[in-house]
Amino acid sequence: IATGARERAAAMIDEPAVTRSGRRIEVKINVEDPARVPDALLRSSDGIGLLRTELTFESGDLLHDEEAQYRVYRSLLQRLESKPLTVRTLDIGGDKPFQGLDQPVERNPFLGLRGIRLMLARPAVFRLQWRALLRAATEGPLRVMLPMVTTQTEIDATRRLADACLKELFGEGQSATLPPIGIMIETPAAALTTDTLEADFFSIGSNDLTQYVMAAARDAAGPVADLLDPLHPAVTRALRMVVEAGARRGIEVSLCGEVAADPQALPTLLDLGLDKFSVASARLAAVRQAVREQP
Ligand code: PEP
Ligand code: MG
Numbered sequence: 001i002a003t004g005a006r007e008r009a010a011a012m013i014d015e016p017a018v019t020r021s022g023r024r025i026e027v028k029i030n031v032e033d034p035a036r037v038p039d040a041l042l043r044s045s046d047g048i049g050l051l052r053t054e055l056t057f058e059s060g061d062l063l064h065d066e067e068a069q070y071r072v073y074r075s076l077l078q079r080l081e082s083k084p085l086t087v088r089t090l091d092i093g094g095d096k097p098f099q100g101l102d103q104p105v106e107r108n109p110f111l112g113l114r115g116i117r118l119m120l121a122r123p124a125v126f127r128l129q130w131r132a133l134l135r136a137a138t139e140g141p142l143r144v145m146l147p148m149v150t151t152q153t154e155i156d157a158t159r160r161l162a163d164a165c166l167k168e169l170f171g172e173g174q175s176a177t178l179p180p181i182g183i184m185i186e187t188p189a190a191a192l193t194t195d196t197l198e199a200d201f202f203s204i205g206s207n208d209l210t211q212y213v214m215a216a217a218r219d220a221a222g223p224v225a226d227l228l229d230p231l232h233p234a235v236t237r238a239l240r241m242v243v244e245a246g247a248r249r250g251i252e253v254s255l256c257g258e259v260a261a262d263p264q265a266l267p268t269l270l271d272l273g274l275d276k277f278s279v280a281s282a283r284l285a286a287v288r289q290a291v292r293e294q295p
Helices: 003-011 039-044 053-060 066-080 116-121 123-139 152-171 188-192 206-214 233-249 266-271 281-292
Strands: 026-031 048-052 085-088 142-146 181-185 201-204 252-255 276-280
Touching (some): 003 281, 026 281, 039 281, 048 053, 048 066, 053 066, 066 085, 066 123, 116 152, 123 142, 123 152, 142 152, 142 201, 181 188, 188 206, 201 233, 206 233, 266 281, 276 281
Parallel strands (some): 026 276, 048 085, 085 142, 142 181, 201 252, 252 276
């Protein structure tokens, strides 16, 4: 965008994102390292739609430190001043290596033990994260979401683990509460079964969903990058299924992949019925401005 337009967008960052016809669009931000997000930006946003904890933890070496994890969530809730914080449980594997957690060597790690699959296979690590989350949930509007979900079994197993941690915390006399638990829609299996999956909300991870629907590696500089089109009809059909299932079942649907920050994609996303997005924090002003320019 031209400098003038960028300055106008920046000056209006706090104005709500409403289209010309009056549709209010929620724009939250994606966060990796909380220390690098200014308070002003947190205040301007509609909340944090995605905290990528594998990156938060890696920079601070927090994997085995429940107290430090709890303090990260609590501090973000305080800084957000009662706007919601959506924490994604550890999403390790595939394109997200992580030092210090034992992972198998696989021939195809992108179709292997990653995201929620890996956490369910490493329950000690997962339980520690859940204990910190359940404690922080008493401090403000915290929501938790699970990455790379494929089946209901994974959601059920996570709920059982969370319930067990909650009982354990109560037994220790700690205050804790169960937050809403949503899932990311990143695999074709999840997208195709949103009519039955039981979760408190759906958050579409269009980066991974595009990769898996198009069977094309998520590598913008790679040899099959031209196939990696988040607006290919195959992907938009999947998006439509999720939006419709959510609307029918009263389950909130949002989208937190990179396509949400692309002004050229915005008309398509709005037409599909999406009205809740989470974008890189540096894109907040521009996305709000792009929404205001829509009919
Ligand atoms: C996604 O896959 O679209 C997403 C938001 O998660 P990540 O980019 O961290 O994989
Ligand atoms: Mg993803």
